[in-house]
Amino acid sequence: KQEVTQIPAALSVPEGENLVLNCSFTDSAIYNLQWFRQDPGKGLTSLLLIQSSQREQTSGRLNASLDKSSGRSTLYIAASQPGDSATYLCAVANSLDDKIIFGKGTRLHILP
Amino acid sequence: GAVVSQHPSRVICKSGTSVKIECRSLDFQATTMFWYRQFPKQSLMLMATSNEGSKATYEQGVEKDKFLINHASLTLSTLTVTSAHPEDSSFYICSVSYARGTTAYEQYFGPGTRLTVT
Numbered sequence: 001k002q003e004v005t006q007i008p009a010a011l012s013v014p015e016g017e018n019l020v021l022n023c024s025f026t027d028s029a030i031y032n033l034q035w036f037r038q039d040p041g042k043g044l045t046s047l048l049l050i051q052s053s054q055r056e057q058t059s060g061r062l063n064a065s066l067d068k069s070s071g072r073s074t075l076y077i078a079a080s081q082p083g084d085s086a087t088y089l090c091a092v093a094n095s096l097d098d099k100i101i102f103g104k105g106t107r108l109h110i111l112p
Numbered sequence: 113g114a115v116v117s118q119h120p121s122r123v124i125c126k127s128g129t130s131v132k133i134e135c136r137s138l139d140f141q142a143t144t145m146f147w148y149r150q151f152p153k154q155s156l157m158l159m160a161t162s163n164e165g166s167k168a169t170y171e172q173g174v175e176k177d178k179f180l181i182n183h184a185s186l187t188l189s190t191l192t193v194t195s196a197h198p199e200d201s202s203f204y205i206c207s208v209s210y211a212r213g214t215t216a217y218e219q220y221f222g223p224g225t226r227l228t229v230t
Contacts (some may be wrong), residue, residue, distance in 0.1 A: 004155075034219075043118075043205055043223035044156075068170040089155070093219070100146070100219055
C-alpha cells in the first residue's frame, strides 16, 4: 500500500531564504508526482507535475525533483517570500490502481 | 489544464438534513471524476471514483448509502451527503483527470466545498 510522507510537518524561515521540502513514497510504481499548494480553507493549486520518466521540473522560483528509485521528491523554493506561506502537499499517482495518494503536507510560514 | 468548479463553496446545514455538492468540469469532458475529503490538518483522502453513466466506486470505509454520487454527464458529478452529522463536517474536493497519450495523467482539482453540520 502506497504511503506518502512529508517532512517536516511545519517549517518557519525568514524571508529571502532558500528552502527545501521533502516528500517520500513507499511504492515506486507511479505515473507521476505532483506538488500542490493549499491556502487555509482553500482548494488546491497545482505547482509542478513530474512524470515518472522525468527528474525535475521548474517553474519560476520553484524546482521539484524526483528520484523514483529511492522514492523521494524535493520541492525547492528560492528566495522565499511571505506570500509563499501555505501548506504544500505532495501527491503520487499510482500506476497499479490509478489512485492518487497525498501526503499530510508541510505548513510553511515565511517570516517577514 | 482543465477548469473545475464546485458549488457551493461553503454550506452549513443542520444535523439530519442532506446536502448536495456539485462538481463541474467547465472545459473538458470528464469520464472520470474523483471525490476527496480532507479533515483538519489531515491529508486528502479519496472517497470515491465517479464514472459517467455507471455506479461510483467507493473506497473502503466510505458508506455508499451516506455519500451518494451521481455522474450524470461528462461535465457534472454530484455528491450528496445524506442525513448529515457533525462528524461529516469537512472539506470536500472533487477532481477530474485525463490521460495524455499512454503516459501519466494529471488531476485537476476544484476549489473545494466546506461543509459544516451543526
